[in-house]
Amino acid sequence: MRDDIHTKGIPVLCASCEARHRGLCGALSDDQLVELARSTMRQKADDGKVLVGDEDEVERFSNVLSGVVKLTKTLSDGRQQIVGLQFAPDFVGRPFRSESSVSAEAATGVEVCSFPRRTLERMMAEQPGLEHRLLQQTLRELDEARDWMVALGRKTAAEKVASFLLMIAQNIDPAATEGQGADRSQAFDLPLSRGEIADFLGLTIETVSRQLTRLRTAGVIRIENTRHVVVEDVSRLAARAGG
Amino acid sequence: MRDDIHTKGIPVLCASCEARHRGLCGALSDDQLVELARSTMRQKADDGKVLVGDEDEVERFSNVLSGVVKLTKTLSDGRQQIVGLQFAPDFVGRPFRSESSVSAEAATGVEVCSFPRRTLERMMAEQPGLEHRLLQQTLRELDEARDWMVALGRKTAAEKVASFLLMIAQNIDPAATEGQGADRSQAFDLPLSRGEIADFLGLTIETVSRQLTRLRTAGVIRIENTRHVVVEDVSRLAARAGG
DNA sequence: CGGAGCATTGAAAAGTATCAAGCTAAGTGG
DNA sequence: CCACTTAGCTTGATACTTTTCAATGCTCCG
Structure with missing residues (x-):
C-alpha cells in the first residue's frame, strides 16, 4: 500500500x-x-x-x-x-x-x-x-x-558540455545512466538555453554550441530542435565527460 | 570573565x-x-x-x-x-x-x-x-x-590570484580586510605552494607565478621568500579581485 | 659543494573568446 | 497567407589568454 x-x-x-x-x-x-x-x-x-x-x-x-x-x-x-x-x-x-x-x-x-x-x-x-x-x-x-x-577548474570545454548533458540525463532518469542501463539511449529536453549552459559551465554561448555540434557530428547525441536532445549511447557520452 | x-x-x-x-x-x-x-x-x-x-x-x-x-x-x-x-x-x-x-x-x-x-x-x-x-x-x-x-568559471587568471590572496588575508585577520582597515598593509604566510594555488584556482603553476610577479611589479604585494607575502594595500588588491 | 625540489621566466602552441555573419523557428501584422 | 521581425542558435575568421615545453634560478640540506 x-x-x-x-x-x-x-x-x-x-x-x-x-x-x-x-x-x-x-x-x-x-x-x-x-x-x-x-x-x-x-x-x-x-x-x-x-x-x-x-x-x-x-x-x-x-x-x-x-x-x-x-x-x-x-x-x-x-x-x-x-x-x-x-x-x-x-x-x-x-x-x-x-x-x-x-x-x-x-x-x-x-x-x-x-x-x-x-x-x-x-x-x-x-x-x-x-x-x-x-x-x-x-x-x-x-x-x-x-x-x-572540478569541472569548472579542470575540465576542457568538450568535457564540460558532456558532463552537463550527463548530469541532466541523470536527473531526468537516474536509472538510465548508471550500471547496466548505461548503454541505452535516452531523450530529454534541456532545461537551459545555450546561454544558460554557458553560464553554468564557465564558457561562452559559441563554445557550447560548437561542442554540441561536435557531439552531434560524432554521433554521440542527436539534436531534434535545440532543446530536445537524444543521447544515443549514454556510456559513450560518459566517456567524453572526463574521469 | x-x-x-x-x-x-x-x-x-x-x-x-x-x-x-x-x-x-x-x-x-x-x-x-x-x-x-x-x-x-x-x-x-x-x-x-x-x-x-x-x-x-x-x-x-x-x-x-x-x-x-x-x-x-x-x-x-x-x-x-x-x-x-x-x-x-x-x-x-x-x-x-x-x-x-x-x-x-x-x-x-x-x-x-x-x-x-x-x-x-x-x-x-x-x-x-x-x-x-x-x-x-x-x-x-x-x-x-x-x-x-564564480571565480573558477568567470574570473581571469589575474582576478583569481588576487581573490585567493584576499581570501587568505581574510582568514588570517578578518578585521584587516573589511571596511575601514582595508587600506592598511597586511603580512602573512601562504599556506599553499604555487602548485597547490594552481590546483585551487584551476590554473597552472606558471600562470600563478606570472600573476604573482605582475602583482609584485605593480607594487600591490611584496614577496619576501615565496611563502611570505606582504599586501601593501588591501583595497588595491581587492580592486583586482573582480567584483 | 652539490643535489633536489620549487619557483620564475621565455617562447611557442593550443584552446577558448570575441567579433561578425548567417541561419532557423516562432511570432506579428499587413 | 505571406512577408517581416525577432530571439536564439550556429558557423567562420581572428585575436587573445592561458597552457605547454624548455631552460634557468633560487634555497634549503645533506
Whole structure:
C-alpha cells in the first residue's frame, strides 16, 4: 500500500506533493504539515521569473515542485555564473541569514511551494528531524557544488558540455545512466538555453554550441530542435565527460 | 570573565580548544564533551600527510585545531582540483555517507582532533544543537564553494590570484580586510605552494607565478621568500579581485 | 659543494573568446 | 497567407589568454 494514498489529515495542497516524500516535508507529522500549509503558497512561474533577487531580504523559502530553478551569482561587471540547479523536490533558500548572496530564477516554467522563513525556523527548533533533512540536502548540494568546481577548474570545454548533458540525463532518469542501463539511449529536453549552459559551465554561448555540434557530428547525441536532445549511447557520452 | 577559564569538568584535551568555542563542540555540554573526549585522538601531521583518502571508508571525523587542510578531487588522468580549504576550527568529514568523495590532506603542518563517526552520529541524534552547528558549518562551506565557482568559471587568471590572496588575508585577520582597515598593509604566510594555488584556482603553476610577479611589479604585494607575502594595500588588491 | 625540489621566466602552441555573419523557428501584422 | 521581425542558435575568421615545453634560478640540506 502506498504512503500517498493515506491523505487523511493531510492538507490538500500536500496530498500529491513530492516534497512530502523525498523532500523536506518528509520530516513533518500530519499535524505539522497542516500547520506549515496554513502559511504556504503554491505558485507557478514562467521561465525567467526571478524568485529571489541577489540582494533581497529573503522572507520566504520554497520547495520546487516541478521545473528547474537556477541559482546564479553575478560579478559587478555583469559576468554571470550559475552555481546550482534545483530540481523537484529541492529546497530553495538560505536559512539563518537574511540576505541570499545568490539569485534564484525559474529556468523553465516552475511550480514552487513557499512559506515564511519564520515558520520554518520555528518548526525546525521544535522538530529536529526537519533540521536533519535540511542538513542532508545541504550536504548533497555541497557535494554537487564541489563536483562542478572540478569541472569548472579542470575540465576542457568538450568535457564540460558532456558532463552537463550527463548530469541532466541523470536527473531526468537516474536509472538510465548508471550500471547496466548505461548503454541505452535516452531523450530529454534541456532545461537551459545555450546561454544558460554557458553560464553554468564557465564558457561562452559559441563554445557550447560548437561542442554540441561536435557531439552531434560524432554521433554521440542527436539534436531534434535545440532543446530536445537524444543521447544515443549514454556510456559513450560518459566517456567524453572526463574521469 | 572568560569562558575558557572555566575548565571544571572539561577534558584537558578540550580546555584550550578553539572548536569548543567557535566550532562544533560549542554545542556540547560539559558531560557530552567528556563523553566525546573519551574516544578522541589529538594528532599532529606534517604537510602532505593524507588524512582521508579519496576512496577511504571514513571512520573518523576531525576538527582542525591549527594549520590548513585542503580538500581535493582528482580526475582519473591525474588532473586535480582543490575544492575546499579548512582552517581552525573547521570540521572535516562527510556525515551520513561512508565514502568521502574528496581527499583531505594537510596543506601545512596541522593539528587535528579526531573521533569515530559513530560517536558523533550517536551524539547528534540525542543533541540537536550538534546537528545545528553542523548545518551552519555546511551552509558556510556551501557559500564558499559557490563563491569559488564564480571565480573558477568567470574570473581571469589575474582576478583569481588576487581573490585567493584576499581570501587568505581574510582568514588570517578578518578585521584587516573589511571596511575601514582595508587600506592598511597586511603580512602573512601562504599556506599553499604555487602548485597547490594552481590546483585551487584551476590554473597552472606558471600562470600563478606570472600573476604573482605582475602583482609584485605593480607594487600591490611584496614577496619576501615565496611563502611570505606582504599586501601593501588591501583595497588595491581587492580592486583586482573582480567584483 | 652539490643535489633536489620549487619557483620564475621565455617562447611557442593550443584552446577558448570575441567579433561578425548567417541561419532557423516562432511570432506579428499587413 | 505571406512577408517581416525577432530571439536564439550556429558557423567562420581572428585575436587573445592561458597552457605547454624548455631552460634557468633560487634555497634549503645533506
